Amino acid sequence: MPPNARELASGSCMNADLHLSREGHVAVLTIDRPEKRNAMTAAMWAALPGVLAPPARDPDVRVLVVTGAGPSFCAGADISDLLGGTDPDDPMADLRRDNLAAQAALRDFPKPTVAMIRGHCVGGGMEIAASCDLRFADPTAVFGVTPAKVGIAYPPSSTKALIDLIGPAMTKYLLFSGELVDTAAALRAGLIDRVVPADDLEAEVRRFADVVASRSALAQRATKEVVADLVTGGDGEAVAGRWYRETISAGELAEGVSAFAERRAPRFRWSG
Incomplete structure (x- = not known):
């Protein structure tokens, strides 16, 4: 988004890898770990509901855009955190709790939300995108849901979010295979709503967000x-x-x- 967009304060819940800014009535949440394709750490999942709370309350924010820094949206959860929980019988318990809370906070955000997607939108990145109201992507974007690659049973709420977007058969296709699909296949399936040329994506998302911000x-x-x-x-x-x-x-x-x-x-x- 425009370089003169001002940073939004998020209190003690701000995470160094999650940045909020606002220009006019449009707030932008940027996932900012480009060296890791914006993979979400356990701390980032835990922080996300608190990061979203200020723009949810701010009467000047009418639209939230979610994007990633650099050439990727979000390549998923940081795999180094998957087994880092305190319960040896369920080492993903803490991460799963915070992941589900983060998705719920984004789904329940009271204003329109738009995911602006470039490059990898995989695993946890797909959960974030599916939790937004709308998804705009450029032709570099690739999409996948990969728990079958690492032996994870996908949670019901995340599964339902996919079913609501693309139906049960395509949901099974993605979850069974863990394969990546390109923007053309994602658009046909209903996984995304718009494909915009790479050079025009940011401007088009901003134009659309401004239109939405002008409505009731x-x-x-x-x-x-x-x-x-x-x-x-x-x-x-x-x-x-x-x-x-x-x-x-x-x-x-x-x-x-x-x-x-x-x-x-x-x-x-x-x-x-």
Whole structure:
């Protein structure tokens, strides 16, 4: 993102390899271990919910972009941490707990999230990308889910995130084989939403993020909660009804209709 984007404070939960910045209404979370293809350490997984908390609360942040430093998005969990837990009968217990909490924090982020993907998006990187609302990639991106290569049973929540994106058969294909797929295959499967030329990716993500930031944050929050309710077996009616009433009481609906009639850009004030 632009070099003049300012750093966001994240309190004591900030990790040296997770950087937050903001320009305008767009916050950017950068995974910054390019020498390791941005592999996530145990400390990074543990820190991620705390890093996400300030932009989640900040009324000036309307969109979160998640990306990796250098030529890769994230090559997964740092394999040196896989057996580093304190329980000899379950050496991955601590890592699994923090990994799942990090995914949940990203899935539950109250504002639209976009993964901007170059290069490797594998294993834990795919978990991060799948936890975002949308995924934009350039043609260098490759995708894979590799627990079968190291003898790990993939957790149900991560499996469901894949099923929601690409269906059960493609989920099995990726999990059975651990093979990498290119952007063309990922786009056909629904694993990603857009493929953008490498030289244009950052500008296009920024353009799209600015468009999203200009829309009704209340309507977007409603969309996130209704979709979440529907994919978890609800009918969405109670959630949608609550947000519909909120659009009226907050003045968002009136402002949107007035702006349309007056042929001007709406000035939405609700920030969530």
